[in-house]
Amino acid sequence: MLYEPSIIPSNVGWIEVICGGMFSGKTEELIRRAKRAHIAGQRVVIVKPAVDNRYSDKEIVSHDESALPGLVVDTADQMVLLTGESDVICVDEAQFFDNRIIQVAKSLANDGKRVIVAGLDMDYEGNPFEPMPQLLAIAEYVTKLHAVCSESGVMAHYSQRIVENKDRMLVGESEAYEPRARHCFRPPVDKRRGKPIQPLKTEAERTRNETESQKNADSDE
Structure with missing residues (x-):
């Protein structure tokens, strides 16, 4: 269950933490909350650490390619x-900051x-x-998200x-990590157990690809 405040009093601050493992939808949820606040007319700023340049140098991008402009x-x-x-500050990939972020988050709130705040726990x-862990302790609201285990198909949080x-901090995606359930987790390093993650395609893209494949087949004949 997603746990976030539904009644927002004026001039009162607080901290929300969205945590979980890789591929659990943390950034996607952060973007969702940022969009809702923006629609409500609130001034929203999204920030991310400079070390995270996997998808974009300037945008905050989720694994499903949802994106919003942000500050690095x-x-x-x-x-x-x-x-x-700003009224709302969204922080992505908080685990890449040092402990100073704890005092900064408290000061802003x-x-x-x-x-x-979203990040790996x-x-x-x-x-x-x-x-x-320290951010979780001082937050008023906490949401823990889960992925699907690449090996067993059950709930994954590793x-x-x-x-x-x-290196403890290794910025990577599906080429470096897989979501795993507790009984499938083999630290520190394991071989790939699931299929590589493929990008999601829209219905229009699937139809276009099928049409192109059919045209190629007809031309070969």
């Missing part, structure tokens, strides 16, 4: 300078702002991924690394 920051303190006139070894790399 090197440090959590930069958020205070860049979000002064104390100033009457709604702070929405566990690293590739299944250990708490700082600073997320991020299984499938490449040989022992």
Whole structure:
């Protein structure tokens, strides 16, 4: 169940945390909440750490390719300078910031702002991924999302690394990680157990591809 405030009093701030493993829809949920606030006429700013440039240098992009324009920051303190006139501050991939983000989030909330933070709550070894545990502790609202295990098909909340790399912070996608359930999680590194994640296609794209394939088949005849 998605747990977020439904009644928003004026001049009162708070912290919301969206957490979970890889491919659980954290950024997608962050974007959804940001869009709802924008539709309501609130001033929304989305920020992400500079280290996360997987899809775009300037946009916040989810695995399903939903995107919104955002600000890239090197440090959590930069958020205070860049979000002064905003009502809602959305922070993506919070696990890539240092512990300074804890005080920054508290300060923004104390100033009457709604702070929405999304990030991994566990690293590739299944250990708490700082600073997320501390953010979870001080948040008024917490939503934990789950993916689907690539091996067993049940609920997954671990991020299984499938490449040989022992760096705790490894920015990657389906080439480096798989979602795994507890009984399928084999830290620190395991081989790929599921099929590579393919991009979702719209009905129009599927129809177009089928038409092109049929044309190619007819031309071969």
